[in-house]
Amino acid sequence: MKKSQTRRNFLLTVSASAGALAAAACGGGSDNESTSGTSGASGTTAAGTPLERTQAPTGAYTPAAKEQQVWVMEYRQPSFLDPHKSNFAQDIAAERLLSRPLFWVDEKGTPTAAVAAELPTRQNNGVSADGKTMTIKLRDGQKFSDGSPLTAKDFEYSIKRALHPKLASLYASELHNIVGAKEFNTAKTEGDFARLRDAVGVRAVDDKTLEVKLVNPQPTMPSILGMWMAYPVKQSAVEANGAPIENTDWAVDPRRNISNGPFVLKEYKEKDRIVLEANPNYTLEPKPKLQRIEMRIVEDEEVAYQAFQTGELDFSRIPTSKIPLVDQDPNLKKQNVRAQEPTIFWLRMNNATKPFDNVKVRQAFAKAIDRDAFIKVVLGGVGEQAQLFTPLTVPGAQKEDGEALKYDAARAKALLAEAGFPNGQGFPELGYITTQATVSQNAAQFIQRQLRENLGVNIRIDTVDTATSSSRVNNKQYDLSLGGWHEDYHDPENWIPTQFPSDSSNNKYNFSSKRLDDLVNQARFELDETKRIGLYRQMMQVAVEEVPVAPIYQRTNNYLVRSKVRGITVHPLDSMFAGNILIERVEIAKE
Secondary structure, X not given: OOOOOOOOOOOOOOOOOXXXXXXXXXXXXXXXXXXXXXXXXXXXXXXOOEEEEEOOOOOOXXXXXXXXXXXXXXXXOOOOOOOOOOOEHHHHXXXXXXXXXXXXXXXXXXXXXXXXXXXXXXXXOOEOOOOOEEEEEEOOOOEOOOOOEOOHHXXXXXXXXXXXXXXXXOOHHHHOOEOOHHHHHOOOOHHHHHHHHHHOOEEEEEOOEEEEEEXXXXXXXXXXXXXXXXXXXXXXHHOHHHOOOOOOHHHHOOOOOOOOOOEEEEEEEOOOEEEEEEOOOOOOOOOOOOOEEEEEEOOOHHHHHHHHHOOXXXXXXXXXXXXXXXXXXXHHHHOEEEEEEEEEEEEEEOOOOOOOOOHHHHHHHHHOOOHHHHHHXXXXXXXXXXXOOOOOOOOOOOHHHHHHHOOOHHHHHHHHHHOOOHHHOOOOOEEEEEOOOHHHHHHHHHHHHHHHHHHOOOEEEEEOOHHHHHHHHHOOOOOEEEEEEEOOOXXXXXXXXXXXXXXXXXXXXXXXXXXXXXXXXXXXXXXXHHHHHHXXXXXXXXXXXXXXXXXXXXXXXXXXXXXXXXXXXXXXXXXXXOOOOOHHHOEEEOO
């Protein structure tokens, strides 16, 4: 998710409630729901995330013929289709269809075995007595899409590739609890690469057995090994014709994208379309019912909405401006899948850009934005305001801890004056990068007005395409932008500790706090759950005080899905479209 420019940072270039505000992660980063609800239904996932949703049509239907099992959807331009390089939702959602890792999640968000034969436990000898060695057995008969065997050696290669310094994966730090992983991933001297790679604690014992050695016991490791940076890739495809290990071009070439998921890459046309077809060598159950998925790359949700109306698309996000119309239209309302997700959007402030190195400036910006007005004006009234850095459903999150960031224009103005900029005098004109999508433009203009009216600060809106926006954020080449985080797995470990520590590869904000770093180091491997959650609450309190970013809202997605598309199961970790995680259930009904 989770998460828009998220995610899996989950930067999702996925919609806020309409469609184009980006959040990182999610894979994995974040998000959540379950199946077969009715209009207005609500409930709770096993992970504890409350749902507010309507669902795609349920009830009896006759499946369409095999050749008609085609789903045409709106999509966003990905930055990569290489899972070891990705961190945006538009990348991760497609990669989830192309690959299957050792572990997956079930309908309730619980980790389950995928390519692995079972979850490793002490009872089945998959976890050593000291909790520092995992022995993972693979299922029999695993294959890549070209029919070649998929073995433990492929997972060893893939995990070590994700850690390779030359690849510079933004999710590599998630793997740093593996013995030798951090040393290899952060190595600066090429002469040390081979030695440090060999010292990483991931080893194929035989074709069906993978051994993973940890620095500290970590119960969440199966969830981490189920994320995209641990997806299996084929070495001969990545390094074909002498290509370097950091090459990512292989992934957008249908002849070289050899994967092991339910679908294979059939066609890739940048800024036009991505076409996937069912993988004839898919070894897991259930097999996909869809035979083809056409992802039409549309940057503006208003254009996509019109394409849905004319029958060109079977799936589209609903622009915020159209949500009232959809809710009032009996036919469209039945096709609306609405789901709250664990994605928090915030105003990114590059802490290395002066004067954001001054905490009072960051506090002023956080308190200068009227979140309720943002939701009403920009999101069509759909969403929940946020003053914390996680959803309230994440263990350790307490609503009262966010009161210090509550909207208060007078206090915001006073804080800016204390920072040396009374009424905004002397404050430099900074740039705010965004995309051309309508909702993104509306968000940028709203924030621009709030900062001008409440602080006397003028910011410049710089409009770029999605790929450029993602690149600039990843490379920390920005002053301000709107983005967020969509959880990759439901645990506080995946929120503040993933993004804000000084050494996190997902820290796009140049934020650094020794107080926070110390708490992260204490909490990450604390096995006493009560102590662990207490440390995460302390972490939240430090983040609220030091303000690495300014939280604004928790997203609720609104999708239009044509009534012939059946079997959609909305899931907490869906990225880019409802049903992403449990894609094998989706089927086209006979009309």
